[in-house]
Amino acid sequence: MVDSLLTARGLNKQFRSANQPVAVLSNLALHLERGESLALTGRSGSGKTTLLNILCGLEKPDAGRLQVLGEVFDSRAPEAGSQAEARWASLRRQRIGVVFQDANLMPALSLLDNVRLRARLAGQSEADCQDWLERLDIGELAERYPDQVSGGQRQRAALAMVFAMKPALILADEPTGSLDRHTAEDVTRQLFDLQARHGCGLILATHDTELATRCSHRLDLGHQPGT
Ligand SMILES: Nc1ncnc2c1ncn2[C@@H]1O[C@H](COP(=O)(O)OP(=O)(O)OP(=O)(O)O)[C@@H](O)[C@H]1O
Ligand SMILES: [Mg+2]
Incomplete structure (x- = not known):
C-alpha cells in the first residue's frame, strides 16, 4: 500500500487586485501520509x-507539482486541461471529501438524500447515511431541506456527506467555523475518530488553535518562505 497521500512542490499562486499581482502562495511545499493530519493556519486572507x-483541483496553481493519491498534476505537463479536469473530478467524486466554508448541499434534496447521493457517487453503501446524521446530532432533521436548517446544521450535514463517502483524504475549510463551542468539540471528535478508524488523511484550515493542536502537523501560511 502506498502511504504517501499528497505531495506538493513549488506551488505558486497569485491573484490580481486593482491590476496589481498579489502573491498568495510562494514556492509552497507540503507532504501528507496516510493517517496524518495537517492544520493550515494563518490570518484571514493568507491563502x-x-x-x-x-x-482538490478547483483552482489551478500558476506553477507547481502535485501528487495526490497516486495522480500527478504538473503545471509544466503538456496534458490537455480537460484531461486533468476529468482526473480531478474523479478524485473528488470517489476519494477526496471536501467540506467548504459555505456547506455545499443540493438545495432540492433533503439532508438525508444529500448524504445518500454523496455515498452513491463515491460507490459506497447508503445503509449508514442516517447513522452519520445521528452521530452528528442532526438525525431528526434528515427529511428537512438545506434552507430549513441553520448554518451549523448544514455544516454538519456536509460533514456527514464526506464521512459517508469514506474518502482517502478529507479537505475541510473551517469545519467548525459556524458551530458553538460544545458542538464544535463534538464534530472535532467525530472528525478525528473517523480519521483514526479509516486511516485517511486530513487537511483542515482553521482559526481554532485547539483544533490546530490536535493535528499531527501545522503549516502557518502567514510564515511561508518569501512572504
Ligand atoms: N478569485 C480571486 N481573485 C482575486 N483575489 C482573490 C481571489 N480569491 C482569493 N483572493 C485573495 O487571495 C487571498 C487569499 O484568500 P483566501 O480565501 O485563500 O484566504 P483565507 O486564508 O482562506 O482567508 P479566511 O481565513 O478569511 O478564510 C486574499 O487576499 C483574497 O482576497
Ligand atoms: Mg478561507
Missing part, C-alpha cells in the same frame, strides 16, 4: 482556502 482549492 488557506486558496490552497485547499488547489489541493
Whole structure:
C-alpha cells in the first residue's frame, strides 16, 4: 500500500487586485501520509482556502507539482486541461471529501438524500447515511431541506456527506467555523475518530488553535518562505 497521500512542490499562486499581482502562495511545499493530519493556519486572507482549492483541483496553481493519491498534476505537463479536469473530478467524486466554508448541499434534496447521493457517487453503501446524521446530532432533521436548517446544521450535514463517502483524504475549510463551542468539540471528535478508524488523511484550515493542536502537523501560511 502506498502511504504517501499528497505531495506538493513549488506551488505558486497569485491573484490580481486593482491590476496589481498579489502573491498568495510562494514556492509552497507540503507532504501528507496516510493517517496524518495537517492544520493550515494563518490570518484571514493568507491563502488557506486558496490552497485547499488547489489541493482538490478547483483552482489551478500558476506553477507547481502535485501528487495526490497516486495522480500527478504538473503545471509544466503538456496534458490537455480537460484531461486533468476529468482526473480531478474523479478524485473528488470517489476519494477526496471536501467540506467548504459555505456547506455545499443540493438545495432540492433533503439532508438525508444529500448524504445518500454523496455515498452513491463515491460507490459506497447508503445503509449508514442516517447513522452519520445521528452521530452528528442532526438525525431528526434528515427529511428537512438545506434552507430549513441553520448554518451549523448544514455544516454538519456536509460533514456527514464526506464521512459517508469514506474518502482517502478529507479537505475541510473551517469545519467548525459556524458551530458553538460544545458542538464544535463534538464534530472535532467525530472528525478525528473517523480519521483514526479509516486511516485517511486530513487537511483542515482553521482559526481554532485547539483544533490546530490536535493535528499531527501545522503549516502557518502567514510564515511561508518569501512572504
Ligand atoms: N478569485 C480571486 N481573485 C482575486 N483575489 C482573490 C481571489 N480569491 C482569493 N483572493 C485573495 O487571495 C487571498 C487569499 O484568500 P483566501 O480565501 O485563500 O484566504 P483565507 O486564508 O482562506 O482567508 P479566511 O481565513 O478569511 O478564510 C486574499 O487576499 C483574497 O482576497
Ligand atoms: Mg478561507
